[in-house]
Amino acid sequence: MxxxxxxxxxxxxxxxxxxxxxxxxxxxxxxxxxxxxxxxxxxxxxxxxxxxxxxxxxxxxxxxxxxxxxxxxxxHGAAGVYPKDLQTRADINRWHLWESSAWFPSAYVYLVENVVKPVLGQQPDAKVLEAQAPNFNKLAGVLDQRLAKQPWIAGQNVTLADIVVMAPIHLHPWQKLPLEPYKHVRRWMAQVEDLPCWKKTDPAPIIGLKKP
Ligand SMILES: N[C@@H](CCC(=O)N[C@@H](CS)C(=O)NCC(=O)O)C(=O)O
Structure with a gap:
């Protein structure tokens, strides 16, 4: 590949x-x-x-x-992170679709306003962020509910669903996402950030972002 x-x-x-x-x-x-x-x-x-x-x-x-x-x-036969069991796989596929159709477009607004614009020397638009907040909160609540039940999105083990759903919020310290009310999401984010695959691919140093 x-x-x-x-x-x-x-x-x-x-x-x-x-x-x-x-x-x-x-x-x-x-x-x-x-x-x-x-x-x-x-x-x-x-x-x-x-x-x-x-x-x-x-x-x-x-x-x-x-x-x-x-x-x-x-x-590559990675059934551990993309299980073949019918319902587990349908669940993971569902989170993948949710990510690309709903979660990514919402989190992207915070990425553009609070990360991309400042990197390009532009000001974030507070009205755009305010307009997106209700939708982002609704979606974060859906994810929080799932993560209240189990450590990882698809159950007891990390799967592709965790990597996929974490990606749109990967620069959260700079995106300034309103995640404070979602304690299960925050606990899960720390777990993902502890994975070697996540640490190795951190783009913040390449972009020149310093911890706020
Ligand atoms: N749903 C697509 C989205 C791909 C996408 O939009 N990628 C961005 C970078 S993250 C891009 O290349 N955008 C084109 C542009 O900004 O001109 C995927 O998951 O691969």
Whole structure:
């Protein structure tokens, strides 16, 4: 597998950490997100979305970070982190879909306003953050309810669901997410941050972010 990525982006960090958790061997093609490598013609020919990450395995190309992780886990027989049991797998797939359709778009607002804009020398828009807060709180409550019952999202053990759902909030000290009321989510975040695969893929030093 060959991964096209820039380690500073949410969905690329997700795949890097997930590949490490799976124990998947892979090659890399380093891209420059802010330099617009994902908009160049050669890349666009393979991924018309002009987004990262993308994975190529032989003559098969795959975009969508969660699909890439599912493929890698199955290819490398990583049933521990992507179990084959019908209901556990459906549950993990459900959290993957929830992440890309609801959780990521909401957390991304905080990433853009409180991280990307300041890095580019711009001011966060308080009105945009205020408008997003009710939706973010609703979603954080859903996750908190799940994590009140069990240590990891899909049960007693870490799975791909944990890596996927953690990714959109990976820069939470700078994103300034309103997570204070969600104690189960905060306990789980600390667990994920303790995983070697998570520590190894921390983009904060590359971006030049210092602990607030
Ligand atoms: N749902 C896609 C989202 C991919 C995506 O939007 N990636 C961002 C980086 S995290 C990107 O490349 N955006 C293109 C842009 O900002 O121009 C996935 O999970 O792979």
């Amino acid at each position: 060959k991964l096209y990525y820039d380690p500073i982006t949410v969905n690329c960090r997700k795949v890097l950490a997930g590949f490490d958790l799976i124990g998947a061997p892979y090659e890399t093609v380093k891209m420059d997100y802010f330099g617009g490598d994902h908009k160049k013609p050669d890349y666009t020919a393979l991924n018309g979305n002009q987004s990262m990450p993308m994975m190529i395995d032989g003559d098969f190309s795959l975009w969508e970070s969660n699909a890439i992780l599912q493929y890698a886990a199955d290819k």
